Amino acid sequence: MPKATDLAGLEAALAMAAARVGQRAILEREARKVQASARGFIGQHEAMKPRAEGPFPAWADLAQSTKDDKGRKGLPSTEMLKRTGELQASIRKRVDDDGFVVGSDDPKAIHQEFGTAKIPARSFLGRAMHRHSQGVARALGNGAVEAIKGGR
Numbered sequence: 001m002p003k004a005t006d007l008a009g010l011e012a013a014l015a016m017a018a019a020r021v022g023q024r025a026i027l028e029r030e031a032r033k034v035q036a037s038a039r040g041f042i043g044q045h046e047a048m049k050p051r052a053e054g055p056f057p058a059w060a061d062l063a064q065s066t067k068d069d070k071g072r073k074g075l076p077s078t079e080m081l082k083r084t085g086e087l088q089a090s091i092r093k094r095v096d097d098d099g100f101v102v103g104s105d106d107p108k109a110i111h112q113e114f115g116t117a118k119i120p121a122r123s124f125l126g127r128a129m130h131r132h133s134q135g136v137a138r139a140l141g142n143g144a145v146e147a148i149k150g151g152r
Contacts, residue, residue, distance in 0.1 A: 026143045030136045031093040031100035038128035043082035054130045060120035
């Protein structure tokens with residue numbers, strides 16, 4: 001970082017600080033989009049389940065035993081990945097000056113994301129990031145251009 005020992009150094013330091021603030025705001029906005037997308041996958045009607053996208057395969061249909069179990073419990077039998085809403089609510093974002101992470105601390109998340117011997121993988125976190133990755137890169141690139149031009 002430039003040293004603010006003279007007017008030119010102060011100007012450069014302020015410009016870099018402004019660029020960091022702008023980058024942080026971009027990261028915050030993009031992290032919210034990824035978080036909303038990941039949450040949106042949970043509870044989707046089985047007929048609207050995600051198709052293959054990038055490295056992520058299409059979601060498998062719900063097993064009849066799952067539908068039956070949900071029906072016995074009075075839950076919508078065709079809402080994928082959703083029983084209580086806890087998994088959906090557990091999706092959080094963390095943003096710092098260098099990037100962001102969207103994830104979940106719910107133990108069920110890893111089983112749904114990667115699958116198990118009995119549960120097919122139904123990625124919602126990786127899929128959300130994949131879906132937004134180009135937009136994140138574009139937003140950061142545009143922010144960098146604006147910072148260079150002195151617009152931030």
